[in-house]
Amino acid sequence: MKNGKLQVGIIGCGNIANTKHLPNLAKFPERVEAVAFCDLIAEKAEKTKAKFGTPDALVCTDYHDLIRLDLDAVYVCTPNRSHAELTVAALETGHNVMCEKPMAINSAEAKRMLEARDKSGKLLTIGYQNRYRKDTMTLKKLAQSGSLGEIYWAKAHALRRRGIPTWGVFTNKFEQGGGPLIDIGTHSLDITLWIMDNYKPVSVLGSTFDKLGRTLHGDEQGTEGHWDEKTYEVEDAAVGLVKFENGATVFLESSWILNTTCQKQAMATFYGTKAGVEMDYASPDGGEGTNRKLVINHISAGCPAVEQIYLEEPENASSDLIFNYPGATAECKTWLDAISGKGQLVVYPEQACVVTQILEAIYQSAATGKLVEL
Ligand SMILES: NC(=O)c1ccc[n+]([C@@H]2O[C@H](COP(=O)([O-])OP(=O)(O)OC[C@H]3O[C@@H](n4cnc5c(N)ncnc54)[C@H](O)[C@@H]3O)[C@@H](O)[C@H]2O)c1
Known part of the structure; x- marks a missing residue:
């Protein structure tokens, strides 16, 4: 939290970040701000920051730089292959994680994510809007x-x-x-x-x-x-x-x-x-x-x-x-409530x-x- 607002970071600045999560987060300007953007392609992170981020938001191409920050939530919006790696890394550095669907590429990776969630005591949800x-x-x-x-x-x-x-x-x-x-x-x-x-x-x-x-x-x-x-x-x-x-x-x-x-x-x-x-x-x-x-x-x-x-x-x-994405605004609000301690998750x-x-x-x-x- 900074200035009474939740601080969130986005990994993967492609379609789902730009058309579902960020436009919906922008509907709650009094509650949350996007302060970090990571994409393997620097221009995509820059462009997304310019549209949805705070003026001093971090832009990076290596997700380790993003999860080093003190954030209230990390959004994993990359292709399916990297969902487990990024989610586990973000949980291990003490972050709540909203990971896009599907949870993982296979059940072994999904179970690894559950174990990391349990160890971290943080919240993890999946983007089933x-x-x-x-x-x-x-x-x-x-x-x-x-x-x-x-x-x-x-x-x-x-x-x-x-x-x-x-x-x-x-x-x-x-x-x-x-x-x-x-x-x-x-x-x-x-x-x-x-x-x-x-x-x-x-x-x-x-x-x-x-x-x-x-x-x-x-x-x-x-x-x-x-x-x-x-x-x-x-x-x-x-x-x-x-x-x-x-x-x-x-x-x-x-x-x-x-x-x-x-x-x-x-x-x-x-x-x-x-x-x-x-x-x-x-x-x-x-x-x-x-x-x-x-x-x-x-x-x-x-x-x-x-x-x-x-x-x-x-x-x-x-x-x-x-x-x-019908349902996406309610998904966003449910997540903000959950990470603020004001409500329960819907997608476990x-x-x-x-x-x-x-x-x-x-x-x-x-x-x-x-x-x-x-
Ligand atoms: N909830 C939904 O209905 C819905 C709809 C579309 C996509 N998705 C999911 O969202 C995820 C992304 O899909 P998309 O359509 O946004 O794809 P996309 O290709 O538009 O965006 C993915 C972005 O991630 C970046 N990226 C890849 N690996 C990275 C890494 N290791 N670190 C940082 N950035 C990385 C890519 O450069 C790209 O910009 C997929 O898992 C997909 O299943 C969900």
Whole structure:
């Protein structure tokens, strides 16, 4: 704290830092200031500081210089490969850490992060902003109230028709650990486990596909521009079937490129003994805007009935779907409250670690053709 304001530092000054964390931190100028910026590319750190930092903010290319400072929180916004190294280093130097999703590239690294958190006594959370959306929060309360009964089956949706990321290193297997499964499947699975409140997976069967991403598509453009087929190294779609200790089952589907018109992302469908719930978009034009609805299928007066709950996301409304993060303002406020001792976390790293463990098992099952027991 300095002058009554939390001091935060950013490692990785790319897309997620500039379009989610920093614009949302800027909504709380009386509570927090960004005082340190690190990126391997100095110009990116400079540019980000100029837009969001204090005049005397540190700019550096080596994260050791940033974690040497006395900060209230460090944001890890680099590609997946370095999440564990940077998070552990920041925790070991006494910092709270907001790490971007996925928690880590594999479960061994995620467990290392948990151990470092335990030793440090500091807070660690993961950037799963979709939990804070109004539809997700409403659904969580419904599930907690018992009105869905026992949720014994769910489908986690992370499908894009043509949405291969074209910036950064998203199609580089070493840097990211995989494609759509670890990138967007992670959000859907996180929501699903959280709503079900079920973190005891026992077995996983998975398949990955590389049918379209590496194939020449001529001038075809994805929603994020044309991708480079020649450097495309990751799967372009993946599915997993996860069984839990209590018999509950989750089917996870993910793609960046798939011949489908159904493009549900960061959403899930739940089947409970008292009611089923479908999460869906609810834009006036029928497209994929930020507004959502919950379609609840239950029994009323002895007959099947359907109820729809519409939820708007005004604070992040934008026509720019690529860089639109519904739930991000609430994520930011929850984190500031938690590190100020004024509130609890919503995303606990123990939960994110189970998500990572399941994603890793899907990749393992796809590679071996066998069921993976956890
Ligand atoms: N929460 C979400 O919905 C969401 C959305 C997009 C990305 N992400 C996550 O955010 C992370 C970054 O993605 P992005 O889209 O911002 O990528 P990006 O490529 O735009 O930015 C990453 C930045 O990190 C820098 N960098 C890499 N290694 C570094 C290191 N060791 N030290 C300092 N800087 C380093 C790169 O130079 C780059 O500027 C990924 O883990 C991704 O999964 C989350």
